[in-house]
Amino acid sequence: MTCQKTSHIFTKIVFKPLHTNLFNIVLLSFFLTLGCGNVYSQDTTKKKKATPASKQSDSLQTKPIDTIKIDSIKPKKAFLDGKVKYKAKDYAKIDQKRKLITLYNEAELYYQDVELKSGIIVLDYEKNEVYAGRLKDSAGVYTQYPNFKQGASAVEPDSIRFNFKTKKALIWNSRSEQGEFRIKASVTKKENDSVYFLKGARFTTAKDVDNPEYYFQTSKVKFIPGKKVITGLTNMVIADVPTPIALPFAYFPMTNEKSVSGIILPSYNDSNTRGFSLQNMGYYFALSDNYDLTVLGDYYTNGSYAMRFESAYAERYKYRGNVNIRFENLITSERGYPDYAKQNIYNIQWSHSKDTKSSPNSSFSASVNLGSSKYFKQSINQANIGSSLNNTLSSSVSYSKNFNTLPQIRTSLTATHSQNTQTEVINMTLPTLEASVDRIYPFLGKNGVKKGFIKNINFQYNLSGKNSIVTTDSLFFKPQMFNDAKIGARHSIPISTNFKLFKYFSATTSANYQEVWQTKTIERSYSAEQSKVVDKVVNGFDAYRTYSFSSSLGTTIYGTFNFGEDKKIKSIRHVMRPSVTYGYTPSFDKYYDTYAADATGTIIKQYSRFEGGIFGAPGSSNSNIVGFDLSNTFEAKVTDKDSTKTEPKKIMLLNNLNFSTSYNFNADGITSFAWQPVRVSGGTQLLNNKMNVNFGATLNPYAIDNSGRQINTFNIDNGGSLFRMTSANMTLNYSISNKEKNKKKTENKQSERNGGREDDLFGTNTDLNDQRKSQFDGSEEDDNAITEFFNAKLPWDMTLAYSLTYGNAARENKIIGNSIMVSANMDITPRWKGGVSTGYDFVQKGVTFTQIRFERDLLSWRMDFNWTPLGTNSNWNFFIGIKSGVLSDIKWNKRSTLNR
Structure with a gap:
């Protein structure tokens, strides 16, 4: 039973308020609710305006409101929404x-x-x-x-x-x-x-x-x-x-993204020649998941400044690479002083590789390192000794495409750059076009078996086109650089075959036809006005054609000397591979003209109009040369130290021992000699393959006169030995470590990208842009580092290199070079690491490049110090900072100015 509110009751038809006896209703409601278990209430609807009496209907026709149907109370909800x-x-x-x-x-x-x-x-x-x-x-x-x-x-x-x-x-x-x-x-x-x-x-x-x-x-x-x-x-x-x-x-x-854009705070430094400075200030742009950009700059109070742009990019299963562009405006001292100098230097590096899965028939790669020849020697933001000692910068950008035709066609387009940092001469090819058609066997039978002289005859087609530029550092990418460009193409069709001779000999015979195209030739004459011989460049297409013939014969000889099964050295095996080659190229003097070499015209000389071209000029005399080569390897079988093994152990005594020389049938005995010096080279590995030993020597059969000039007389006929050793060299490289073999080295070291050494004989590269990176390989310690440290030997590694060079070309009989270099790193404690790189030159009697380095792992921090005490590159650097990239700006870095 429900109870209605004691208020006006509205009729459902005319909405007229009915006046009731309030007292009686209250009394009745009290008794009726005594036995009521559940009481529900109902809100009245919004009170509406009363209807005029003239419009009201008879109140007897009203119906009571069904309060249960419009009850708005919902059932009570469960205490939780789930299980x-x-x-x-x-x-x-x-x-x-x-x-x-x-x-x-x-x-x-x-x-x-x-x-x-x-x-x-x-x-x-x-x-x-x-x-x-x-x-x-x-x-x-x-x-x-x-x-x-x-x-x-x-x-x-x-x-x-x-x-x-x-x-x-x-x-x-x-x-x-x-x-x-x-x-x-x-x-x-x-x-x-x-x-x-x-x-x-x-x-x-x-x-x-x-x-x-x-x-x-x-x-x-x-x-x-x-x-x-x-x-x-x-x-x-x-x-x-x-x-x-x-x-x-x-x-x-706070972000879950791999990288976030942000400001890179600078470090403070001072210089005796450039004043106070703020270095490595800039901004990092996290452009997308595939590429980023870092902009860094340095500023010195004397006006010197530097800018660096670094970007890395990658797309999975397609490509990856990075670009580094560096520019420095260097001002030394102050204007008006005698040592005042100003110059601009730059360096551009680009590395790109393409995933072979993205396109199996084509590839694109780039390895670029070009710029000012003196950049790594004078840069104010590079502490890279290995790169500063490098004399060559080189670059290559190439694209190749294979066409799956029959026969297959291969093409490649390459741009190359080679720069000598000493002479500042730059050689470039922009570009080089290479194309080739696979070998065609015209006499191959239906069964596809290549056997015999006739069936092995094959030929192919090769094309090489170049646009060669030779310039200097000061003219690089200026209009004059392109005016001196040389363009040419070489077509070649080699024909060859191979076959067995007397069962044990392998013979090869080949002939080669070449045709060279050039867009520039020369016309040489004597200029009376200049009183010298001059070359006039003739623009226009010209070509020459040559051909040559060659053959070779070789075999393999095996010899074994047995000492006995009860001996420690059971046997030694000697493998010899002798070979004889013959080459003949006729004279192409038809491509040669004459010119007067003096004002009187009495001295007449020959020249080729194709001289100075990309592929050179054809030979003016025939070449008739036979060559001799002999390669040897020596192996031994010894008793294995492991008594459980029944088979003897094989060890390599000499990886190679090679002898080579040649004989020229057309030698005149004045400008050329019949026998060429014998070149001896060899190498082996010792101490469980940890030491590489390489040696070489040049043995000349001819004697020399009192002035040191070679004469057409055998040395043995001149009272000497059979051969005269004119030069010899030996190098030793030894690397040893008690660290784990699977410990990975730091990849893509900047010193290697700049042309430096892979090892740290010239010290480690100091990345002044981000010194959170360790100088040492595998510097991060895991949680068990201390336990493993004290349960094992001290982790260390050492690299040693020794070089010895002997010279006796003109009876000087002296040691030209004799030096040793060593680099060692060691974990002094679980958190302390130390290293040193040094050496000694026995000829110059002085210490070579020396670097001392220390590092302290402070868990979430890292402290680093390296010092180069000697030479023109002497400097020191100290760093302490937080390892985390989020707080990489919390650091203190102090270093001396490089003496450059």
Whole structure:
């Protein structure tokens, strides 16, 4: 039974208020409700304006309102919107009176996207709240800290209270990770999924947030996960000691992206020749997931400045590469002083590689290193000794395409650059076109077997076209550079065949036809006005044609000397590969003209109009040369030290021992000699293949006169030995290490890209743009580093190089070069690393390049020092800073100015 409100009752038809006896209705309602179990109420509709009496109908026709049909009260909702899963090791207690579920010891609760693990969990399903806390063990130590996860967010506090309905939470001593940051706060208030308020918080990139090496302490924080952290007064604390470094407010970017754009703070330095400076200031642009851009600059108070643009790009399964552009405007001293100088230097580097999977029939690659010849010697922002000692810069950009025709056609387009940093001469080809057609076997039978002289006859077609430019550093990319360009093309059709001779000999016979096209030739004559011979350039197409013949005969001879199965050295095997080659090229003197070499015209000389061309001029005399080569290898079988192995162990005694010479049938005995010097070369590996030994010598059969000039008389006929050793050399390279073999070396070292050495005999490259990178390979220590360090030998590595050169071309009989270089690195302690690179020149009697380096791993920090005490490149550099890229601007860097 329902009870209506004691108020006006509106009729359903005319909406006229009916006046009732209020007292009687109240009294009746009281008695009727005594036995009523459930009482429902109904709100009256909005009171409407009374209807005039003239328009009212008879009140007897009204119907009572059915209040049950329009009842607006909904059934009571369940206490949670989803299924709750829980478990505990000791017990799970349900208190229906207090609406509580208590889980004790290794408790776990799962509801929607919430995962909660803790020592104790109390769920109040009437208030939609959950509480989680720690437990004390028998020793009074807190254990089983709560682990709260909601979606991708995870928190490890001391205790937590969370409301499932409002999504709000209170967290005590929370510990969480956001990107590279680790955050700990005494009290955290979670407003919703995107906003947190923290009190008494610390931020750090250290691994242990409870005992960090450093942290930023702040009292009030607004934290938006994955986006940003905004704090009040923030103070930097190092080793639990507050520092004077404080900010009234701070902003920390938080993102899950791989890279974020931002400002790169500069480092301060001073120079005796250029004044004070700000170096490596700039901006990093995270343009997309596929490429980025770093812009850096230096400025000195005397007006010197430098700019650097660095970009890396990559697309999976397609390509990857990087571009570095450097420019420096160098001013030395002050205007008006005698040592004042001003110059511009630059360097451009580009590396590109294409994934073969993207297009199997074509490829594109680039390796560019060009610029000013003196860049690596005079740069104010490069400490790269290996690159500064390099005398050559080279570049290559190439594209190749294969056409799957029958026969297959291969094409390539290449631009090359070679620059001598000493003479500043630059050689370029822009571009080089190479094309070839695969070998065609015109006499090949239907069965496809290539056997015999006739069936092995084959020919192919090759095309080589070049646009060659020779210029200097000062004229690079100026109009005059292109005016002196030379264009030419060479067509060649080689015909060859191979066959067996007397069963044991392999014979090869070939002939080659060439045709060379040029767009420029010369006309040589004597100029009376200039009193010298001059060359006049003749523009226009011209060509010459040549042909040649060659053949070779070779075999392989095996010899084994057995010492006996009971001997330590069981046998030695000697493999010889002798070969004889013959080549003949006729004279093409028809392409030669004569010119007068003096004013009288009495001295007449020959010249070819094709001289100075890309592919040279044809020979004026025939060439009739036979060559002799002999290569040897020596192996031995010895008893293996491992007694469990039954087979003897094979070791290499000499990887190669080669002898080569040739005989010229057309030698005149004055300008050319019949026998060429015998060249001897060899190499082997010792000490378990850790030492490479290479040697070589030149043996001349002819004697020399008192002035040191070679004469057409054999040395043995002149009272000497059979051969006269004119030069010899030997090099030793030894690398040894007790570190793990699978430890990877630093890839793409800048010193190697600049043309320096792969090893660190000339010291390590110092990247002044980002000194968070270690000088040492594998410098990062794992959690077990200290344990492994003291359970094993000290990790170390050493590289040694020795070079000896002997010269006796004109009876000088002396050591031209004799030097040794060594580089060693060692882990002094689990966190200390040291290294040295040095050497000694026994001829010059002085110490060669020397570098001393140290590094200290300060966990989340890194300290680095290197010193080059001697020579023109003497300098020192000290750095200490945070490893994390997020806080890479928190650093202190001090270095001396390079003596350049």
